[in-house]
Amino acid sequence: MTADVQTGPAHTAPSRTATRWHDVCGLDDLMPERGACALIEGVQVAIFRTFDGELFALSNYDPFSGAYVIARGILGTRGGVPTVASPMFKDVFDLRTGQALDDADVALRSFEVRLTPQDRVEVALS
Numbered sequence: 001m002t003a004d005v006q007t008g009p010a011h012t013a014p015s016r017t018a019t020r021w022h023d024v025c026g027l028d029d030l031m032p033e034r035g036a037c038a039l040i041e042g043v044q045v046a047i048f049r050t051f052d053g054e055l056f057a058l059s060n061y062d063p064f065s066g067a068y069v070i071a072r073g074i075l076g077t078r079g080g081v082p083t084v085a086s087p088m089f090k091d092v093f094d095l096r097t098g099q100a101l102d103d104a105d106v107a108l109r110s111f112e113v114r115l116t117p118q119d120r121v122e123v124a125l126s
Contacts, residue, residue, distance in 0.1 A: 019112070019126040027119040030055075035071035035084070038123065045111055045123055046071035048095060050082060056095040057111035057123045062086045063100075070108065 024038045030049040037060050038045050044060035048071075060068045065088035073084040075095070082095040092101045098108035112124040 019124045021114070021122045021124050024121045024123050027115060027121055030121065033075045035073060035075075037068070037071035040123055041125055043125065044068050044071075046073070046084075047113065047121065047123065048075060048084065050075065050095075054082070055113045055115060055121060056082070056084075057113040058084070058093065058095065058098045059109040059111075061108070062088055062091070063106055063108070064089050064091045 022040045024040070024047060025036065027049070030036055030047065032049050032051045035046050035048050038047060046058050046060040048056045050056075058070055060070045062069050064086065067088055069087050070084060070093070072087045074087065076083050076085065078092060078101060081101070083092045083101065084095055085092045091103070093099065093108050094101060096110070098110040100106040112126070114122050114124075116122060
């Protein structure tokens with residue numbers, strides 16, 4: 001099986017032509033500075049809430065270890081950039097873009113995330 005650095009192991013995905021928002025959880029269900037994982041249309045998405053209330057969503061697949069563990073990562077910052085460090089080998093990714101900070105050739109897939117007026121967290125697959 002081959003692996004796609006953006007999404008994880010190769011799989012057949014449905015054709016996506018429009019942004020589809022998916023209700024994931026309530027804002028209070030996300031602990032600040034901790035990740036949570038949601039399975040959306042067969043894709044594992046790691047969702048993070050920072051102390052200042054920002055929301056981020058990245059692929060849960062760690063391309064360096066081959067494990068679905070990014071949601072269990074350690075949040076921090078590097079040079080003002082919000083980051084998550086994989087719990088496996090401590091590789092660090094930009095929470096905003098998914099870019100690995102120490103390897104320009106590797107990036108996690110990032111997803112749009114929003115908060116509804118009812119304090120529900122939604123993630124978009126497009």
